[in-house]
Amino acid sequence: xxxxxxxxxxxxxxxxxxxxxxxxxxxxxxxxxxxxxxxxxxxxxxxxxxxxxxxxxxxxxxxxxxxxxxxxxxxxxxxxxxxxxxxxxxxxxxxxxxxxxxxxxxxxxxxxxxxxxxxxxxxxxxxxxxxxxxxxxxxxxxxxxxxxxxxxxxxxxxxxxxxxxxxxxxxxxx
Amino acid sequence: xxxxxxxxxxxxxxxxxxxxxxxxxxxxxxxxxxxxxxxxxxxxxxxxxxxxxxxxxxxxxxxxxxxxxxxxxxxxxxxxxxxxxxxxxxxxxxxxxxxxxxxxxxxxxxxxxxxxxxxxxxxxxxxxxxxxxxxxxxxxxxxxxxxxxxxxxxxxxxxxxxxxxxxxxxxxxx
Numbered sequence: 001x002x003x004x005x006x007x008x009x010x011x012x013x014x015x016x017x018x019x020x021x022x023x024x025x026x027x028x029x030x031x032x033x034x035x036x037x038x039x040x041x042x043x044x045x046x047x048x049x050x051x052x053x054x055x056x057x058x059x060x061x062x063x064x065x066x067x068x069x070x071x072x073x074x075x076x077x078x079x080x081x082x083x084x085x086x087x088x089x090x091x092x093x094x095x096x097x098x099x100x101x102x103x104x105x106x107x108x109x110x111x112x113x114x115x116x117x118x119x120x121x122x123x124x125x126x127x128x129x130x131x132x133x134x135x136x137x138x139x140x141x142x143x144x145x146x147x148x149x150x151x152x153x154x155x156x157x158x159x160x161x162x163x164x165x166x167x168x169x170x171x172x173x174x
Numbered sequence: 175x176x177x178x179x180x181x182x183x184x185x186x187x188x189x190x191x192x193x194x195x196x197x198x199x200x201x202x203x204x205x206x207x208x209x210x211x212x213x214x215x216x217x218x219x220x221x222x223x224x225x226x227x228x229x230x231x232x233x234x235x236x237x238x239x240x241x242x243x244x245x246x247x248x249x250x251x252x253x254x255x256x257x258x259x260x261x262x263x264x265x266x267x268x269x270x271x272x273x274x275x276x277x278x279x280x281x282x283x284x285x286x287x288x289x290x291x292x293x294x295x296x297x298x299x300x301x302x303x304x305x306x307x308x309x310x311x312x313x314x315x316x317x318x319x320x321x322x323x324x325x326x327x328x329x330x331x332x333x334x335x336x337x338x339x340x341x342x343x344x345x346x347x348x
Contacts, residue, residue, distance in 0.1 A: 010185065011184065011186070012185070012257075013258075013295040013296040015296040015297060018296065042255060042298060042321065043298070043300060045300070047222070047251055047323040048222035048223075048253075048322060048323050050224065050319075077219060077221055077222070079222075079224065081224075083186075122188050122189040122192065123189060124216060147222055147223075147224035
């Protein structure tokens with residue numbers, strides 16, 4: 001499986017059974033090459049979560065936010081740490097020119113955050129709760145560790161109404 | 175610095191400024207070779223924490239637990255994921271024979287947990303809150319990612335009364 005190869009390039013060792021647990025999210029758009037994400041959840045408790053994310057070259061994780069859920073929950077807070085490759089992260093803030101990434105064709109209007117944060121290996125950024133964000137990898141793709149509060153993907157709010165829910169495909173090929 | 179070399183062996187890339195932020199904990203015993211830990215905190219918010227831990231060959235992180243702190247806090251919960259080398263983790267439970275690790279000489283009585291969990295690269299284990307635990311690396315040392323709820327080291331309770339507090343030395347050599 002291609003995502004395993006990327007994790008290997010990043011020096012990340014998986015157990016045999018984890019290789020079959022890598023999830024593929026196409027976000028219901030059926031255009032995985034442009035809009036999609038591969039991920040391996042290491043742990044997700046009611047307090048914290050850790051995952052590895054794999055982005056194939058120029059693949060985009062579409063704009064979304066993690067809203068407050070229930071009493072006392074502010075929404076998911078997350079830290080992205082690039083392990084391998086390059087990833088461009090977009091958050092609200094000063095609009096920047098000559099961005100490295102372009103939203104997927106035809107869906108540009110669903111990408112509002114345009115303050116760019118460029119992350120190479122060993123660089124990280126923390127996104128506050130309930131903040132719209134999206135990312136795209138560079139020409140080589142990227143492997144990113146995500147450290148966060150509890151992950152509740154089903155509550156994420158996507159800017160693009162064409163994204164109804166996160167479609168997850170567990171790819172057990174190879 | 176030796177800890178940086180170990181992280182490199184584990185394929186972990188650091189930013190230049192992170193190399194100077196690696197903490198060395200000798201737990202006040204002044205015997206770092208046997209009882210100690212090197213660590214790099216990536217992020218520690220009031221909700222979650224992520225670190226890399228480096229254990230030199232046969233180095234021991236002494237037995238301790240993370241008690242409840244304040245209202246609604248159960249105590250720190252943590253997941254150890256071995257990235258490189260071997261680490262032997264001890265928690266309460268069925269006593270096992272022929273353990274891989276030995277507590278540091280002269281301090282054996284302060285090591286009560288003897289249920290062994292052996293972790294090699296890609297293997298992980300989650301420790302519930304308020305649970306005594308200790309660990310020792312194998313002959314090569316180990317690099318371990320720690321994912322957890324908020325880290326409040328100053329509230330940790332050590333079994334060994336000789337450990338008064340965590341001594342942290344920021345080693346800026348090289």
